[in-house]
Amino acid sequence: MLNIQGIHKSFGSLQVINNLSFEVKEGEFVAIIGPSGSGKSTLFQLIGGISTLDGGAILLDEEDIQLKRGTIGYMPQQPCLLPWRTILENVTIVEELQQQPHIEQAQAWLEKVGLAQFENAYPNALSGGMQQRVSFIRAIVSDKPILCLDEPFSALDEFTRLEMQAWLLSIWEQHRKSILFVTHNIEEALFLADRILVLTKRPATIKEEMIVPFERPRSEGIRHSAKFYALKQQLFNYLKEEKDDAYVD
Template structure:
């Protein structure tokens, strides 16, 4: 994204946003509520176009083009009348080529092989999120945009899902852009973090996360982790104070 500007009516939401995601990289976005993080996803996904600037995917401008990224929203958004496996192949089905064998393999990898014929109402919150993520993976897009996918989960389930996401990502290394309100989550998952200001959003700071991979849960208690967490907390606290 190069020098992106976006307004709705008289409200400017994004102001000169420039950022990038490398192939196979995990990048997180942190910012105050209402800072335009979801608007960025809508622009990348082709739901709307920038007023100024360019958005490129593999060096091609993609303004207003849909179907070029994988997307996972805050809620799993599973169709209740479809079984787990039918939900998993939905994106492939829309393109006319559902691959049930591949879907079964992925469900086995994530421990849901016994639930492939179950309906969403029979699943826990964490299980629903796994189904939604596998559906995004099977879209075959190289860039996945994840919009606070674990925000509705309890703390213990959330940590387990973070570890699960990293294990799956390590195996296939899709490029990921991950929106979160959790500083700890961003530090645990990402290679780099962009800090957004209050609206109209600009990039306040880019943080390179120094922790080696694979990440272990013990990292959450490390002194280096706490110090960087405090730095990010102060950056975001300043933005919230400015916006009050």
């Protein structure tokens, strides 16, 4: 599936990523956490073909995708819905640009997520959580082999965020798309992912990898377990070490 092989990236004299390697397998949900400014968004720009590598390789199904756009499904921090387009038109915009709009598929997905009655509405008629569902469906309908989700719930209130995490898991359980998920929220990573990759401070490389031991399908109850709390504390300590190191001369 997705194979990141020893990649490097700098902007002038600022080295952002250094010898970063990992993979995402078919149907796997991988979360990335790390200190602020550690290069997580830059990584997605490289995977999405927006920025060029200084070294290493990014392979998708064994094909080099450096500077190739349109190879992944992407969901940003904000829904980024066009206010002058209806919900259905926003969902199909990627395919429309590729002259392959899948109207019926988009309508079927809106039905699945309870938004069919809003297909002719405009984004300002939807709540923040509903807009994020539309953004996610837009990424799914693009029918790419992997979805890259960049802190998609960070702007939501806590209750809506928890709702969206459960909703995302339910959709993912049904279809098992490969997902690479960036978040600052440790609990979110533990609840959603199969594996968690912890990045170092800039320049980013892999500090630790954690296999999440909870069985699927997952329930909210695991958040209150002693094991969940222990793993949360372990991940917190990894991040704290990086933050503390940043202040060492």
